[in-house]
Amino acid sequence: MTPFATLHHADEPLLLPNAWDHASAHALAAQGYAAIGTTSLGVAAAAGLPDGAAATRDETLRLALTLGSGPFLLSVDAEGGFSEDPEEVGEFARQLAVVGAAGINLEDGLGPTARHAAKIAAVKAAVPDLFVNARTDTYWLGDGEGTLERLDAYQEAGADGVFVPGLSDVEEIAGLVKRLDVPLNILYSPNGPTVPHLAALGVRRVSLGSLLYRRALGAAVQALTDVRAGHTPNGPTPTYAEVQAFSG
Template structure:
Protein backbone atom coordinates (compact mmCIF):
# COMPACT_ATOMS: atom_id res chain seq x y z
CA UNK A 1 0.00 0.00 0.00
CA UNK A 2 1.35 3.44 -0.91
CA UNK A 3 1.87 6.04 1.80
CA UNK A 4 -0.89 8.18 0.28
CA UNK A 5 -3.39 5.30 0.22
CA UNK A 6 -2.48 4.38 3.79
CA UNK A 7 -2.95 7.98 4.87
CA UNK A 8 -6.41 8.24 3.30
CA UNK A 9 -7.53 5.08 5.12
CA UNK A 10 -6.09 6.39 8.38
CA UNK A 11 -8.06 9.62 7.97
CA UNK A 12 -11.29 7.65 7.61
CA UNK A 13 -10.42 5.83 10.82
CA UNK A 14 -9.94 9.14 12.67
CA UNK A 15 -13.16 11.02 11.85
CA UNK A 16 -14.36 13.39 10.83
CA UNK A 17 -12.53 13.54 7.51
CA UNK A 18 -13.39 16.94 6.04
CA UNK A 19 -12.89 17.16 2.28
CA UNK A 20 -13.09 20.55 0.58
CA UNK A 21 -13.62 19.73 -3.10
CA UNK A 22 -11.22 21.00 -5.77
CA UNK A 23 -11.87 21.49 -9.47
CA UNK A 24 -8.35 22.13 -10.80
CA UNK A 25 -4.71 22.27 -9.72
CA UNK A 26 -4.95 25.85 -8.51
CA UNK A 27 -7.97 25.26 -6.30
CA UNK A 28 -6.30 22.11 -4.96
CA UNK A 29 -3.23 24.12 -3.96
CA UNK A 30 -5.40 26.72 -2.25
CA UNK A 31 -7.33 24.04 -0.34
CA UNK A 32 -4.14 22.27 0.71
CA UNK A 33 -2.66 25.58 1.85
CA UNK A 34 -5.76 26.07 4.02
CA UNK A 35 -4.84 22.90 5.90
CA UNK A 36 -6.86 20.15 4.24
CA UNK A 37 -5.50 16.69 5.07
CA UNK A 38 -6.95 15.23 1.88
CA UNK A 39 -8.67 16.57 -1.22
CA UNK A 40 -11.63 15.33 -3.21
CA UNK A 41 -12.36 16.46 -6.74
CA UNK A 42 -15.86 17.54 -7.76
CA UNK A 43 -17.12 16.40 -11.16
CA UNK A 44 -19.55 19.31 -11.32
CA UNK A 45 -16.78 21.81 -10.61
CA UNK A 46 -14.48 20.19 -13.16
CA UNK A 47 -17.27 20.30 -15.74
CA UNK A 48 -17.96 23.98 -15.06
CA UNK A 49 -14.26 24.78 -15.27
CA UNK A 50 -14.28 23.31 -18.79
CA UNK A 51 -17.46 25.10 -19.81
CA UNK A 52 -19.70 22.03 -19.98
CA UNK A 53 -22.79 20.86 -18.13
CA UNK A 54 -22.46 18.65 -15.06
CA UNK A 55 -24.93 16.05 -16.33
CA UNK A 56 -23.03 14.13 -18.98
CA UNK A 57 -20.86 16.98 -20.19
CA UNK A 58 -17.56 15.76 -18.79
CA UNK A 59 -15.56 13.10 -20.64
CA UNK A 60 -13.09 10.60 -19.25
CA UNK A 61 -9.99 12.21 -20.77
CA UNK A 62 -10.79 15.58 -19.20
CA UNK A 63 -11.64 14.03 -15.85
CA UNK A 64 -8.40 12.04 -15.74
CA UNK A 65 -6.30 15.02 -16.85
CA UNK A 66 -7.77 17.06 -14.02
CA UNK A 67 -7.07 14.32 -11.46
CA UNK A 68 -3.49 14.08 -12.72
CA UNK A 69 -3.00 17.85 -12.39
CA UNK A 70 -4.52 17.92 -8.90
CA UNK A 71 -2.38 15.02 -7.69
CA UNK A 72 0.75 16.66 -9.08
CA UNK A 73 -0.08 19.95 -7.38
CA UNK A 74 -0.50 18.68 -3.79
CA UNK A 75 1.13 16.25 -1.39
CA UNK A 76 -2.04 15.15 0.43
CA UNK A 77 -4.13 12.15 -0.66
CA UNK A 78 -6.59 12.76 -3.48
CA UNK A 79 -9.88 10.97 -4.07
CA UNK A 80 -11.43 11.37 -7.51
CA UNK A 81 -15.07 11.92 -8.40
CA UNK A 82 -15.58 9.68 -11.44
CA UNK A 83 -19.38 10.03 -11.62
CA UNK A 84 -20.86 6.69 -12.76
CA UNK A 85 -17.61 5.52 -14.36
CA UNK A 86 -17.92 7.09 -17.84
CA UNK A 87 -19.21 3.87 -19.37
CA UNK A 88 -16.17 1.77 -18.46
CA UNK A 89 -15.52 1.64 -14.73
CA UNK A 90 -12.46 -0.59 -14.96
CA UNK A 91 -10.72 1.70 -17.43
CA UNK A 92 -11.75 4.82 -15.53
CA UNK A 93 -10.48 3.57 -12.20
CA UNK A 94 -7.25 2.29 -13.75
CA UNK A 95 -6.56 5.68 -15.31
CA UNK A 96 -7.33 7.80 -12.23
CA UNK A 97 -5.22 5.49 -10.05
CA UNK A 98 -2.36 5.80 -12.54
CA UNK A 99 -2.90 9.58 -12.34
CA UNK A 100 -2.32 9.43 -8.57
CA UNK A 101 -5.74 9.10 -6.96
CA UNK A 102 -6.07 6.73 -3.99
CA UNK A 103 -9.86 6.91 -3.72
CA UNK A 104 -12.86 7.19 -6.03
CA UNK A 105 -16.41 8.43 -5.73
CA UNK A 106 -18.86 6.32 -7.77
CA UNK A 107 -22.48 7.39 -8.09
CA UNK A 108 -25.57 5.27 -8.71
CA UNK A 109 -27.36 7.60 -11.09
CA UNK A 110 -26.95 8.38 -14.79
CA UNK A 111 -28.16 11.68 -16.27
CA UNK A 112 -29.95 12.40 -12.97
CA UNK A 113 -31.87 9.10 -13.04
CA UNK A 114 -31.28 6.41 -10.41
CA UNK A 115 -29.76 3.19 -11.68
CA UNK A 116 -30.67 -0.28 -10.46
CA UNK A 117 -28.59 -0.95 -7.32
CA UNK A 118 -27.33 -4.23 -8.79
CA UNK A 119 -25.93 -2.29 -11.74
CA UNK A 120 -24.08 -0.04 -9.36
CA UNK A 121 -22.87 -3.02 -7.35
CA UNK A 122 -21.17 -4.28 -10.52
CA UNK A 123 -19.46 -0.90 -10.89
CA UNK A 124 -18.16 -1.18 -7.35
CA UNK A 125 -16.88 -4.69 -7.97
CA UNK A 126 -15.13 -3.53 -11.12
CA UNK A 127 -13.51 -0.66 -9.23
CA UNK A 128 -12.36 -2.99 -6.47
CA UNK A 129 -10.95 -5.50 -8.95
CA UNK A 130 -8.80 -2.78 -10.53
CA UNK A 131 -7.93 -0.76 -7.42
CA UNK A 132 -7.40 -3.66 -5.07
CA UNK A 133 -7.68 -3.31 -1.33
CA UNK A 134 -5.80 0.00 -1.25
CA UNK A 135 -8.45 2.00 -3.09
CA UNK A 136 -11.06 3.78 -0.94
CA UNK A 137 -14.40 3.41 -2.72
CA UNK A 138 -17.02 5.98 -1.76
CA UNK A 139 -20.36 4.60 -2.98
CA UNK A 140 -22.68 7.50 -3.68
CA UNK A 141 -26.41 6.90 -3.68
CA UNK A 142 -28.69 9.59 -5.07
CA UNK A 143 -31.87 8.38 -3.40
CA UNK A 144 -32.27 11.73 -1.63
CA UNK A 145 -31.71 13.63 -4.87
CA UNK A 146 -33.61 11.70 -7.53
CA UNK A 147 -35.41 8.71 -6.07
CA UNK A 148 -37.12 6.88 -3.24
CA UNK A 149 -35.38 7.67 0.04
CA UNK A 150 -36.74 4.51 1.65
CA UNK A 151 -34.34 2.45 -0.44
CA UNK A 152 -31.18 4.08 0.88
CA UNK A 153 -30.21 1.46 3.46
CA UNK A 154 -31.03 -1.46 1.17
CA UNK A 155 -28.72 0.06 -1.42
CA UNK A 156 -26.07 0.57 1.27
CA UNK A 157 -26.19 -3.14 2.11
CA UNK A 158 -25.83 -4.11 -1.54
CA UNK A 159 -22.93 -1.70 -2.03
CA UNK A 160 -21.19 -2.89 1.13
CA UNK A 161 -21.42 -6.49 -0.09
CA UNK A 162 -19.94 -5.39 -3.42
CA UNK A 163 -16.87 -3.95 -1.70
CA UNK A 164 -17.57 -0.28 -1.00
CA UNK A 165 -15.83 1.41 1.94
CA UNK A 166 -18.08 4.42 2.53
CA UNK A 167 -21.71 5.37 1.80
CA UNK A 168 -22.18 8.86 0.37
CA UNK A 169 -25.70 10.30 0.64
CA UNK A 170 -25.90 13.81 -0.86
CA UNK A 171 -29.10 15.75 -0.33
CA UNK A 172 -29.67 14.94 3.34
CA UNK A 173 -28.90 17.72 5.83
CA UNK A 174 -31.24 17.30 8.81
CA UNK A 175 -29.53 15.82 11.85
CA UNK A 176 -32.23 13.33 12.91
CA UNK A 177 -32.21 11.71 9.46
CA UNK A 178 -28.42 11.73 9.36
CA UNK A 179 -28.23 10.10 12.79
CA UNK A 180 -30.68 7.41 11.64
CA UNK A 181 -28.61 6.72 8.53
CA UNK A 182 -25.47 6.44 10.66
CA UNK A 183 -27.24 3.93 12.87
CA UNK A 184 -28.65 1.78 10.08
CA UNK A 185 -25.95 1.92 7.41
CA UNK A 186 -23.46 -0.97 7.24
CA UNK A 187 -20.93 1.54 5.89
CA UNK A 188 -19.48 4.74 7.41
CA UNK A 189 -21.47 7.77 6.26
CA UNK A 190 -20.36 10.65 4.03
CA UNK A 191 -22.66 13.67 3.71
CA UNK A 192 -22.45 16.75 1.51
CA UNK A 193 -22.72 20.11 3.22
CA UNK A 194 -23.13 23.76 2.39
CA UNK A 195 -24.96 26.85 3.66
CA UNK A 196 -27.77 25.79 5.99
CA UNK A 197 -26.30 22.39 6.79
CA UNK A 198 -25.26 21.35 10.32
CA UNK A 199 -21.74 22.24 11.38
CA UNK A 200 -18.83 19.83 11.13
CA UNK A 201 -18.92 19.44 14.90
CA UNK A 202 -22.64 18.58 14.90
CA UNK A 203 -22.17 16.06 12.11
CA UNK A 204 -19.23 14.44 13.86
CA UNK A 205 -21.26 14.14 17.06
CA UNK A 206 -24.00 12.43 15.01
CA UNK A 207 -21.46 9.86 13.83
CA UNK A 208 -20.68 11.10 10.33
CA UNK A 209 -17.22 9.93 9.24
CA UNK A 210 -16.70 11.93 6.04
CA UNK A 211 -17.87 15.43 5.13
CA UNK A 212 -17.54 17.04 1.70
CA UNK A 213 -18.94 20.15 0.01
CA UNK A 214 -19.37 18.97 -3.57
CA UNK A 215 -19.39 21.93 -5.99
CA UNK A 216 -20.25 24.52 -3.32
CA UNK A 217 -16.79 26.13 -3.21
CA UNK A 218 -16.60 26.11 -7.02
CA UNK A 219 -19.98 27.77 -7.25
CA UNK A 220 -18.99 30.42 -4.72
CA UNK A 221 -15.79 31.16 -6.64
CA UNK A 222 -17.67 31.62 -9.91
CA UNK A 223 -20.34 33.71 -8.19
CA UNK A 224 -17.60 36.02 -6.93
CA UNK A 225 -16.11 36.25 -10.41
CA UNK A 226 -19.50 37.15 -11.87
CA UNK A 227 -20.24 39.74 -9.19
CA UNK A 228 -16.82 41.37 -9.45
CA UNK A 229 -16.94 41.48 -13.25
CA UNK A 230 -20.48 42.88 -13.21
CA UNK A 231 -19.48 45.64 -10.78
CA UNK A 232 -16.38 46.48 -12.80
CA UNK A 233 -18.24 46.60 -16.11
CA UNK A 234 -21.35 48.34 -14.78
CA UNK A 235 -20.02 50.80 -12.22
CA UNK A 236 -16.29 50.82 -12.78
CA UNK A 237 -15.64 50.05 -9.10
CA UNK A 238 -14.02 47.20 -7.18
CA UNK A 239 -15.88 46.87 -3.90
CA UNK A 240 -16.69 43.21 -4.51
CA UNK A 241 -13.00 42.43 -4.75
CA UNK A 242 -11.97 44.39 -1.67
CA UNK A 243 -14.60 42.66 0.46
CA UNK A 244 -13.04 39.21 -0.08
Protein backbone atom coordinates in the same frame (compact mmCIF):
# COMPACT_ATOMS: atom_id res chain seq x y z
CA MET B 1 -5.55 0.72 6.02
CA THR B 2 -4.38 3.32 3.50
CA PRO B 3 -3.59 6.89 4.59
CA PHE B 4 -6.75 8.14 2.87
CA ALA B 5 -8.92 5.50 4.53
CA THR B 6 -7.37 6.41 7.89
CA LEU B 7 -8.70 9.97 7.53
CA HIS B 8 -12.22 8.52 7.71
CA HIS B 9 -11.52 7.01 11.13
CA ALA B 10 -9.88 9.98 12.89
CA ASP B 11 -11.25 11.87 15.88
CA GLU B 12 -12.82 14.48 13.59
CA PRO B 13 -14.68 13.76 10.34
CA LEU B 14 -12.81 14.33 7.10
CA LEU B 15 -13.86 17.72 5.73
CA LEU B 16 -13.18 17.32 2.03
CA PRO B 17 -12.95 20.51 -0.06
CA ASN B 18 -13.55 19.99 -3.76
CA ALA B 19 -11.32 21.60 -6.39
CA TRP B 20 -11.80 22.04 -10.11
CA ASP B 21 -8.28 22.81 -11.37
CA HIS B 22 -4.63 22.88 -10.34
CA ALA B 23 -4.69 26.32 -8.71
CA SER B 24 -7.86 25.71 -6.68
CA ALA B 25 -6.55 22.36 -5.41
CA HIS B 26 -3.25 23.81 -4.29
CA ALA B 27 -4.89 26.88 -2.77
CA LEU B 28 -7.11 24.61 -0.67
CA ALA B 29 -4.25 22.32 0.29
CA ALA B 30 -2.25 25.37 1.38
CA GLN B 31 -4.90 25.88 4.09
CA GLY B 32 -3.79 22.64 5.70
CA TYR B 33 -6.14 20.10 4.16
CA ALA B 34 -4.51 16.70 3.80
CA ALA B 35 -7.01 15.52 1.20
CA ILE B 36 -8.67 17.25 -1.72
CA GLY B 37 -11.56 16.04 -3.83
CA THR B 38 -12.64 17.11 -7.29
CA THR B 39 -16.06 18.39 -8.27
CA SER B 40 -17.58 16.96 -11.44
CA LEU B 41 -19.69 20.09 -11.93
CA GLY B 42 -16.61 22.33 -11.79
CA VAL B 43 -14.67 20.10 -14.18
CA ALA B 44 -17.59 19.92 -16.60
CA ALA B 45 -18.48 23.62 -16.48
CA ALA B 46 -14.86 24.67 -16.98
CA ALA B 47 -14.77 22.55 -20.15
CA GLY B 48 -18.19 23.69 -21.39
CA LEU B 49 -19.66 20.20 -20.97
CA PRO B 50 -22.72 18.90 -19.09
CA ASP B 51 -22.29 17.39 -15.65
CA GLY B 52 -23.58 13.93 -14.89
CA ALA B 53 -23.74 12.93 -18.56
CA ALA B 54 -20.52 10.88 -18.79
CA ALA B 55 -19.06 13.62 -21.01
CA THR B 56 -15.94 14.46 -19.02
CA ARG B 57 -13.99 11.21 -18.83
CA ASP B 58 -10.90 12.67 -20.53
CA GLU B 59 -11.06 15.92 -18.57
CA THR B 60 -11.39 14.03 -15.29
CA LEU B 61 -8.41 11.81 -16.04
CA ARG B 62 -6.37 14.80 -17.21
CA LEU B 63 -7.10 16.66 -13.95
CA ALA B 64 -6.18 13.57 -11.91
CA LEU B 65 -2.88 13.42 -13.80
CA THR B 66 -2.29 17.08 -12.92
CA LEU B 67 -3.18 16.70 -9.24
CA GLY B 68 -2.13 13.14 -8.47
CA SER B 69 1.44 14.10 -7.61
CA GLY B 70 0.40 17.03 -5.40
CA PRO B 71 1.18 17.33 -1.69
CA PHE B 72 -2.23 15.98 -0.72
CA LEU B 73 -4.35 12.85 -1.05
CA LEU B 74 -6.64 13.03 -4.05
CA SER B 75 -10.20 11.73 -4.34
CA VAL B 76 -11.75 11.92 -7.80
CA ASP B 77 -15.41 12.53 -8.53
CA ALA B 78 -15.95 10.14 -11.44
CA GLU B 79 -19.74 10.52 -11.81
CA GLY B 80 -20.97 6.97 -12.56
CA GLY B 81 -17.57 5.81 -13.81
CA PHE B 82 -18.19 7.10 -17.37
CA SER B 83 -19.51 3.72 -18.48
CA GLU B 84 -22.26 1.24 -17.71
CA ASP B 85 -19.78 -1.61 -18.19
CA PRO B 86 -18.31 -2.52 -14.77
CA GLU B 87 -15.06 -3.71 -16.34
CA GLU B 88 -14.60 -0.38 -18.10
CA VAL B 89 -15.25 1.44 -14.83
CA GLY B 90 -12.66 -0.77 -13.14
CA GLU B 91 -10.14 0.07 -15.85
CA PHE B 92 -10.83 3.80 -15.48
CA ALA B 93 -10.29 3.48 -11.73
CA ARG B 94 -7.00 1.71 -12.38
CA GLN B 95 -5.89 4.61 -14.59
CA LEU B 96 -6.80 7.07 -11.84
CA ALA B 97 -4.76 5.09 -9.32
CA VAL B 98 -1.77 4.97 -11.66
CA VAL B 99 -1.63 8.78 -11.78
CA GLY B 100 -1.90 9.07 -8.00
CA ALA B 101 -5.57 9.08 -6.97
CA ALA B 102 -6.26 7.68 -3.50
CA GLY B 103 -10.02 7.57 -3.80
CA ILE B 104 -12.91 7.57 -6.25
CA ASN B 105 -16.48 8.75 -5.87
CA LEU B 106 -19.04 6.73 -7.85
CA GLU B 107 -22.69 7.78 -8.07
CA ASP B 108 -25.61 5.52 -8.93
CA GLY B 109 -27.81 8.21 -10.49
CA LEU B 110 -30.71 5.93 -9.41
CA GLY B 111 -29.71 3.36 -11.97
CA PRO B 112 -30.11 -0.32 -11.11
CA THR B 113 -28.67 -1.21 -7.71
CA ALA B 114 -27.07 -4.41 -9.00
CA ARG B 115 -25.28 -2.58 -11.80
CA HIS B 116 -23.77 -0.01 -9.44
CA ALA B 117 -22.75 -2.76 -7.03
CA ALA B 118 -21.04 -4.51 -9.94
CA LYS B 119 -19.11 -1.32 -10.74
CA ILE B 120 -17.94 -1.08 -7.13
CA ALA B 121 -16.85 -4.72 -7.12
CA ALA B 122 -14.99 -4.22 -10.41
CA VAL B 123 -13.11 -1.22 -9.04
CA LYS B 124 -12.09 -3.08 -5.88
CA ALA B 125 -10.96 -6.04 -7.98
CA ALA B 126 -8.89 -3.78 -10.24
CA VAL B 127 -7.45 -1.53 -7.51
CA PRO B 128 -7.98 -3.00 -4.02
CA ASP B 129 -6.34 -0.04 -2.25
CA LEU B 130 -8.40 2.65 -3.98
CA PHE B 131 -10.98 4.04 -1.53
CA VAL B 132 -14.41 3.66 -3.12
CA ASN B 133 -16.98 6.16 -1.88
CA ALA B 134 -20.29 4.77 -3.17
CA ARG B 135 -22.91 7.44 -3.66
CA THR B 136 -26.63 6.85 -3.84
CA ASP B 137 -28.91 9.54 -5.22
CA THR B 138 -32.04 8.45 -3.39
CA TYR B 139 -32.29 11.85 -1.68
CA TRP B 140 -30.56 13.88 -4.39
CA LEU B 141 -32.98 12.75 -7.10
CA GLY B 142 -35.77 11.20 -5.06
CA ASP B 143 -37.53 11.06 -1.71
CA GLY B 144 -35.09 8.73 0.06
CA GLU B 145 -36.94 5.51 -0.71
CA GLY B 146 -34.65 2.50 -1.03
CA THR B 147 -31.63 4.13 0.60
CA LEU B 148 -30.82 1.32 3.03
CA GLU B 149 -31.25 -1.39 0.42
CA ARG B 150 -28.85 0.36 -1.93
CA LEU B 151 -26.27 1.11 0.74
CA ASP B 152 -26.38 -2.47 1.98
CA ALA B 153 -25.70 -3.71 -1.55
CA TYR B 154 -22.84 -1.25 -2.04
CA GLN B 155 -21.24 -2.23 1.26
CA GLU B 156 -21.51 -5.88 0.33
CA ALA B 157 -19.88 -5.13 -3.03
CA GLY B 158 -16.84 -3.72 -1.25
CA ALA B 159 -17.45 0.02 -0.87
CA ASP B 160 -15.12 1.62 1.68
CA GLY B 161 -17.57 4.41 2.42
CA VAL B 162 -21.04 5.53 1.32
CA PHE B 163 -22.30 8.95 0.32
CA VAL B 164 -25.88 10.22 0.60
CA PRO B 165 -26.06 13.76 -0.83
CA GLY B 166 -29.29 15.65 -0.19
CA LEU B 167 -29.86 14.04 3.20
CA SER B 168 -30.00 16.66 5.96
CA ASP B 169 -32.51 15.33 8.51
CA VAL B 170 -30.51 14.73 11.69
CA GLU B 171 -32.58 11.75 12.87
CA GLU B 172 -32.26 10.00 9.54
CA ILE B 173 -28.51 10.67 9.45
CA ALA B 174 -28.09 9.26 12.96
CA GLY B 175 -30.15 6.21 12.00
CA LEU B 176 -27.96 5.53 8.97
CA VAL B 177 -24.78 5.83 11.02
CA LYS B 178 -26.05 3.12 13.38
CA ARG B 179 -26.95 0.81 10.50
CA LEU B 180 -23.77 1.15 8.43
CA ASP B 181 -20.55 -0.81 8.69
CA VAL B 182 -18.55 1.79 6.72
CA PRO B 183 -18.09 5.58 7.11
CA LEU B 184 -21.00 7.80 6.10
CA ASN B 185 -20.34 10.82 3.86
CA ILE B 186 -22.80 13.72 3.90
CA LEU B 187 -22.82 16.69 1.52
CA TYR B 188 -22.58 19.95 3.46
CA SER B 189 -25.45 22.35 2.87
CA PRO B 190 -25.62 25.92 4.19
CA ASN B 191 -29.20 25.11 5.19
CA GLY B 192 -28.35 21.81 6.86
CA PRO B 193 -26.48 20.70 9.98
CA THR B 194 -23.11 22.31 10.69
CA VAL B 195 -19.91 20.29 10.47
CA PRO B 196 -19.67 19.99 14.29
CA HIS B 197 -23.29 18.80 14.38
CA LEU B 198 -22.62 16.22 11.66
CA ALA B 199 -19.57 15.07 13.61
CA ALA B 200 -21.69 14.60 16.73
CA LEU B 201 -24.13 12.49 14.69
CA GLY B 202 -21.29 10.16 13.70
CA VAL B 203 -20.73 11.33 10.12
CA ARG B 204 -17.15 10.50 9.13
CA ARG B 205 -16.78 12.54 5.93
CA VAL B 206 -18.27 15.88 4.93
CA SER B 207 -17.95 16.91 1.30
CA LEU B 208 -18.45 20.40 -0.11
CA GLY B 209 -19.26 19.25 -3.64
CA SER B 210 -19.59 22.12 -6.08
CA LEU B 211 -20.14 24.74 -3.36
CA LEU B 212 -16.68 26.29 -3.55
CA TYR B 213 -16.77 26.43 -7.36
CA ARG B 214 -20.17 28.10 -7.34
CA ARG B 215 -19.06 30.52 -4.62
CA ALA B 216 -15.96 31.39 -6.65
CA LEU B 217 -18.09 32.19 -9.69
CA GLY B 218 -20.40 34.26 -7.53
CA ALA B 219 -17.49 36.16 -5.99
CA ALA B 220 -16.06 36.92 -9.45
CA VAL B 221 -19.38 38.32 -10.67
CA GLN B 222 -19.83 40.33 -7.46
CA ALA B 223 -16.31 41.79 -7.76
CA LEU B 224 -17.09 42.90 -11.32
CA THR B 225 -20.35 44.46 -10.14
CA ASP B 226 -18.51 46.33 -7.36
CA VAL B 227 -15.84 47.65 -9.72
CA ARG B 228 -18.43 48.84 -12.22
CA ALA B 229 -20.29 50.64 -9.41
CA GLY B 230 -17.12 52.39 -8.22
CA HIS B 231 -16.63 50.22 -5.13
CA THR B 232 -13.60 48.28 -3.97
CA PRO B 233 -14.32 44.52 -4.06
CA ASN B 234 -14.50 42.91 -0.65
CA GLY B 235 -12.93 39.64 0.44
CA PRO B 236 -9.42 38.24 0.12
CA THR B 237 -7.68 38.44 -3.24
CA PRO B 238 -4.54 36.34 -3.75
CA THR B 239 -1.70 38.24 -5.33
CA TYR B 240 -0.34 37.44 -8.78
CA ALA B 241 2.76 35.94 -7.15
CA GLU B 242 0.70 33.77 -4.81
CA VAL B 243 -1.29 32.30 -7.68
CA GLN B 244 1.91 31.75 -9.65
CA ALA B 245 3.30 29.86 -6.69
CA PHE B 246 0.44 27.36 -6.89
CA SER B 247 1.91 26.24 -10.22
CA GLY B 248 5.06 25.22 -8.36
